[in-house]
Amino acid sequence: MSTILVTGADLAPQALALLKDFEVVYAGKTPTEEDLVSLNKQHDPVAIIVRYGKVGAAVMDAAPSLKVISKHGSGTDTIDKVAAKARGIEVVAAAGANAAAVAEQSLALLLACAKSVVPLNARLHAGHWDKATHKSLELGGRTVGLVGLGAIGQRFAKMADAMGMRVLGFDPYAKNLPTYIQPADLDTIWRESDVVSLHCPLTDDNRNLINADTLAKCKRGVIVVNTARGGLIDEAALLAAVQSGQVASAGLDSFAVEPMTAGHPFQGQDRIILSPHIGGVTTDAYVNMGVGAANNLLTVLAQRAAATAA
Structure with missing residues (x-):
């Protein structure tokens, strides 16, 4: 079973239901780069859902199977998009979810x-x-x-x-x-x-x-x-x-x-x-962002699988 790493402590049940065919691993509420590198080396995820912390080149290099980084929300400034592109890793965001x-x-x-x-x-x-x-x-x-x-x-x-x-x-x-x-x-x-x-x-x-x-x-x-x-x-x-x-x-x-x-x-x-950066932190937005992040990464993985099979 392939793994998805969540750089947070939880994910909405509605999002987890979409990811039922994957093992979901959580990095906790305040993951450091060292935490994420260690977890990637241990689990080699195919996808990362980014909630907290930064995802840079070192984190990406620790997961050879990584194909997509999906933002739990709309802002992708905590993801090194240049490094991702250089490694053929797609970056997607749940635009509009919050x-x-x-x-x-x-x-x-x-x-x-x-x-x-x-x-x-x-x-x-x-x-x-x-x-x-x-x-x-x-x-x-x-x-x-x-x-x-x-x-x-x-x-x-x-x-x-x-x-x-x-x-x-x-x-x-x-x-x-x-x-x-x-x-x-x-x-x-x-x-x-x-x-x-x-x-x-x-x-x-x-x-x-x-x-x-x-x-x-x-x-x-x-x-x-x-x-x-x-x-x-x-x-x-x-x-x-x-x-x-x-x-x-x-x-x-x-x-x-x-x-x-x-x-x-x-x-x-x-x-x-x-206010402590809680504009997007509502019960509804939590579900919308989780579902959006899950759907986005599933779409990319499906496209990659289809391209490989072709």
């Missing part, structure tokens, strides 16, 4: 920022009644600029449109956009947006896309939301912009280094709303 969950998290963070949900909650719990002194931001009629218009970005755009927001979007790969998304270049997004929300994968080209220069181009008092990848933001620059008031508030679900540890400069900043 779109609803992440888009909803983006909206939650945006509303928390615009309506000062977290600081007002803390103030009221401490006995303060700030009705006479506090004014929240109304989002209807404001402009939101989206960077990335895949399944998540487009779903969030639909929510923003429903609230009466003007939606600008940048994505050089997106086609057949709905009429409520106005295509725009990045300079236009920086210049015209009241809210900037990130929904793109992390690449070498867009690392630190949000930095001191781009933030300086934005409207004073802009809101920044990131449920994509932490590496898209220069965190020191964002912190400085929040402290200066150039950025009114930020809602962040991903960070340059994860997990975030004690002493991070964002901690204790009441205008930076934090």
Whole structure:
């Protein structure tokens, strides 16, 4: 029986049912490269489902039978795709499987920022009644600029449109956009947006896309939301912009280094709303991502088997 390695501690029962003809081995919640290399040498899997940790050349080389690496989700930045291609290993992702969950998290963070949900909650719990002194931001009629218009970005755009927001979007790969998304270049997004929300994968080209220069181009008092990848933001620059008031508030679900540890400069900043990269972590998304990852790897294995038989 062939083996599939899961770089995590579990997989949805619905996904396991699809993989019933394979032995499934789990690497645990926080697998290191050494863990994955050791498990691959021991089990020589034909496929890896990537949940946590990074899969690089050393991990791939430890599994001579490896044919496909399937992401439990949509972001493949933790997989060395160049190394995989050089070894004839296909990389696939469960695109869209967590779109609803992440888009909803983006909206939650945006509303928390615009309506000062977290600081007002803390103030009221401490006995303060700030009705006479506090004014929240109304989002209807404001402009939101989206960077990335895949399944998540487009779903969030639909929510923003429903609230009466003007939606600008940048994505050089997106086609057949709905009429409520106005295509725009990045300079236009920086210049015209009241809210900037990130929904793109992390690449070498867009690392630190949000930095001191781009933030300086934005409207004073802009809101920044990131449920994509932490590496898209220069965190020191964002912190400085929040402290200066150039950025009114930020809602962040991903960070340059994860997990975030004690002493991070964002901690204790009441205008930076934090969540621990859980945008895609819902019961429904867990099932959708597991099933998507399983189906994707089964498709690749079937194609490889057919090509070998031909």
